[in-house]
Amino acid sequence: MIPGSFEYHSPTSLEEAVALLGQHGDEAKILSGGQSLIPAMRFRLAQPGILIDINGLPNLEYIREKGKHLLIGGLTRESAIEGSPLVQERYPLLADTARVIADPLVRNMATVGGNLVHADPANDHPAAMLAYGAEIMVHGTNGARAIAIDEFFIGLFETALAADEILTEIRIPTPSTGSGGAYLKIERKVGDYAISAVAVQLQMDGDTVSSARIGLTNVSPTPMRAVEAEQSIIGSVGSADALEAAGKAAAAACDPSADLRGSVEYKRDLTRVVTKRAIAKAIDRAKGGQT
Amino acid sequence: MSHHSITLNVNGEEVTGEVESRMLLVHFIRENLDLTGTHIGCDTTSCGACTVLLNGRAIKSCTLFAVQANDKSIETIESVANGGLHPLQEGFWEKHGLQCGFCTPGMIMSAKQLLADNPNPTEEEIRWGISGNLCRCTGYTKIVEAIEYAADKISNPTSEEVSS
Numbered sequence: 001m002i003p004g005s006f007e008y009h010s011p012t013s014l015e016e017a018v019a020l021l022g023q024h025g026d027e028a029k030i031l032s033g034g035q036s037l038i039p040a041m042r043f044r045l046a047q048p049g050i051l052i053d054i055n056g057l058p059n060l061e062y063i064r065e066k067g068k069h070l071l072i073g074g075l076t077r078e079s080a081i082e083g084s085p086l087v088q089e090r091y092p093l094l095a096d097t098a099r100v101i102a103d104p105l106v107r108n109m110a111t112v113g114g115n116l117v118h119a120d121p122a123n124d125h126p127a128a129m130l131a132y133g134a135e136i137m138v139h140g141t142n143g144a145r146a147i148a149i150d151e152f153f154i155g156l157f158e159t160a161l162a163a164d165e166i167l168t169e170i171r172i173p174t175p176s177t178g179s180g181g182a183y184l185k186i187e188r189k190v191g192d193y194a195i196s197a198v199a200v201q202l203q204m205d206g207d208t209v210s211s212a213r214i215g216l217t218n219v220s221p222t223p224m225r226a227v228e229a230e231q232s233i234i235g236s237v238g239s240a241d242a243l244e245a246a247g248k249a250a251a252a253a254c255d256p257s258a259d260l261r262g263s264v265e266y267k268r269d270l271t272r273v274v275t276k277r278a279i280a281k282a283i284d285r286a287k288g289g290q291t
Numbered sequence: 292m293s294h295h296s297i298t299l300n301v302n303g304e305e306v307t308g309e310v311e312s313r314m315l316l317v318h319f320i321r322e323n324l325d326l327t328g329t330h331i332g333c334d335t336t337s338c339g340a341c342t343v344l345l346n347g348r349a350i351k352s353c354t355l356f357a358v359q360a361n362d363k364s365i366e367t368i369e370s371v372a373n374g375g376l377h378p379l380q381e382g383f384w385e386k387h388g389l390q391c392g393f394c395t396p397g398m399i400m401s402a403k404q405l406l407a408d409n410p411n412p413t414e415e416e417i418r419w420g421i422s423g424n425l426c427r428c429t430g431y432t433k434i435v436e437a438i439e440y441a442a443d444k445i446s447n448p449t450s451e452e453v454s455s
Contacts, residue, residue, distance in 0.1 A: 001334050007293050008312035008358055031359075038354045039336045041313075051312070053359060079348070103423030105339055105401065108348040109355065190422040191337060 003041035010053040014139055014166065017054055022141040022164040024050050030166060031055070032075060032114035035106045036123075060113075060168065063087060069135075070094075070172040074113030082107060091172065092285055093181030093201050097128040100183070103191040113167040116152070119159045119223065122193035126153060126223030127215030128183055131199035132172045140165035153223045178204045180286030184278040185217065186270060188261065194218045195261045196270040198226075198250070198278040204286040207237045212279075214246075219254035219271050226250040229275055238283040246279055247272035297361040301326070302370035310357045317341045319357035320367060328368035328396045332425070339424035342397035343367050349404040351423075368396035371403065378444035379403060379437070388437030390428035397424045402438045411442055 011017040021028055029048035031037060032055070040046040054060070060075035063084050070091060072081070081087055081098035088095045101107055101115065101124050115125040116136065129136075129149045136147045141164045152160050161167065175181065185197035197217035203210050212233050214226040228249035236242035256267035281289075298307045301324060308323050320329050320343065329352060332340030341352040344366040371377045379399050382388060389395045398421060405412060405420035412420065417438045418431065426434060 002315075003313045005293055005311070005313055008295065008356070010358075010361075031356075034356075034359075035336065035354055038315075038356070042334070055359065103339070104420060105342055105349050105351050105423035106336065106354075108345075108350050 001042040001044075003038070004044060004047040006041075006048055007050045008053065009050065010056050012056050012058075014057055014060075014168065017052055017057060017166060018139060018141055018164060020050075020052050021166065024052075025163045028052055030114075030117075032117075033077065033106075033110035034114075035102065035110040036114065036118050036120065054166065065090075065174060068174045070174060072112055072170040072172070074111065074167045074169055076112050078102075078107035078110045078112065078115070079104070081112060090174070091181070093128055093131060093183050093199055093282075094172065096181075096183035097124050097199065100124060100185045100187070100197075106191070112170060116170070117159055117161060117167050119153050119155075119157050121156065121220055121223050122218040123223075124183070124185065124194065124197060124217055127197060127199040127217040129170065129172070130215030130223060130225050131181065131201040131213045133201075133213055134173075135171040136167060137169035137171065138165040139168045144168070146171075150225070156221045158222075175201065176203065178286055180204070180282040180284065180289075182278045182281035182285060184274050184281065186274060193261075196254075196256070196267050196274050198271065198274045200275075200278045200282040202233070202279070202282050202286060204283065209233050209236055209238060209283065212282075214250065214275065214279075216250065216254055216271065216275075219256040219267055221255065221257075224254070226253050226275065228253050233279055238280065243276040243279055247276040250275040295358045295361070297358055299360045299362065300364040302366060308357070312356060312358050314357045315353055316343070316355045316357045316360050316365075317352040319360075320352060320365070326367050326369050330393055330396055332393065332397075337425065338394070339397040339401065339421075340394055342400040342424065344400055344404060347404065347407070349401045349423075366400070366403075368399060371399060377403075378441040379406070381444065382437035382440035383434075386433055386436040386440050388429065388434045394424055394426045394428075398426065398434055402441065405438070406442055406445060410446060412438075414439070 028050040031051045031053040060073040062073040134149045181201040183199045185194045194217045199215040202212035212230045229246040232246040232249045251268040251272035330340035332338035336354045343352045
């Protein structure tokens with residue numbers, strides 16, 4: 001399977017890349033890790049006339065804390081996230097997520113930025129970033145701006161990015177003491193998309209959950225938050241009843257499609273179960289658990 | 292700009308080529324360079340038979356355009372034996388790590404990066420490290436043993452007997 005013909009550009013500065021996007025608009029696609037785009041091009045599901053390869057842009061691969069945020073450069077590879085001691089120590093939800101994306105070979109190329117802007121509800125980072133309440137920094141011909149993650153995903157494969165904008169950085173608020181997070185994914189085999197997966201980031205005040213954000217993977221046409229599930233767990237101590245209520249709320253709110261991974265009923269019930277487990281794990285971690 | 296001149300280092304030698312932008316790296320390696328040890332298994336970024344090292348990192352060469360490898364360094368299975376079998380190749384031989392052998396080049400390239408990063412992996416780390424490579428014959432147990440053999444051999448190059 002050979003992709004259709006395209007013009008290839010490899011700019012060496014962000015300004016040059018943005019100018020090319022401004023010039024070519026919707027006809028152009030950004031080539032980042034390419035681990036979703038190139039397979040789509042091979043199946044001819046995507047046939048862009050112009051590819052702008054941003055792998056040569058400087059200073060877009062980094063993971064560092066600054067002020068009260070973790071900053072991740074748009075071109076940062078999944079394998080770098082997976083191997084980062086900082087992420088493993090302080091951002092367990094992100095560490096959980098990076099290690100279950102595709103497989104190790106794909107993670108050596110695939111980028112966090114690409115995973116987000118592709119806006120595939122089957123991708124794993126959207127739910128994690130929704131749970132973190134991350135901010136997406138983008139750069140376009142009119143300069144830079146920040147987009148709140150809650151406003152970022154607007155449809156299937158569709159984001160709030162303008163045609164001339166490139167994702168440059170993801171900003172994750174640094175969790176405070178007493179916080180915990182977890183990403184749980186049920187997949188048929190390594191490398192597959194989730195049947196259902198749940199991202200949880202929460203804050204404990206003593207034994208009580210004082211705030212929580214929950215994102216769901218591959219059970220809706222657009223990456224989504226399970227707001228009702230969040231409301232069910234906030235103010236509780238994470239009792240079996242509270243977990244069940246949150247699981248049921250997530251199952252009711254999601255909108256899965258039947259496919260080779262399962263029926264709608266199965267995916268809803270799986271979402272109920274995975275939500276419960278992910279919340280329980282996040283609470284355990286908030287209390288100092290190492291699992 | 293749909294045709295490009297590229298220059299890259301493949302297995303220690305500088306090579307050049309004229310490629311269409313849509314040419315995949317695996318096709319460049321197999322057809323232009325005639326290095327057919329790198330296999331095409333699935334055509335869908337699933338199986339890892341086409342694994343090569345790009346600047347030392349194991350990647351699927353069916354999911355990268357050849358033009359992206361311009362100015363980069365590539366290692367293929369043909370570079371692994373160097374005056375004799377590499378410990379990984381020896382491990383696959385000794386431990387029967389292959390049956391049909393189709394996945395073996397990709398397995399070895401993934402294992403090469405794994406052992407470079409982590410010279411003494413646990414069984415679980417080995418299974419994790421090769422989880423992007425599919426084998427339809429062995430059930431993986433013998434492949435894991437082959438990589439364990441190589442890790443031991445690399446760590447203790449002088450020992451005659453290698454524990455398994």
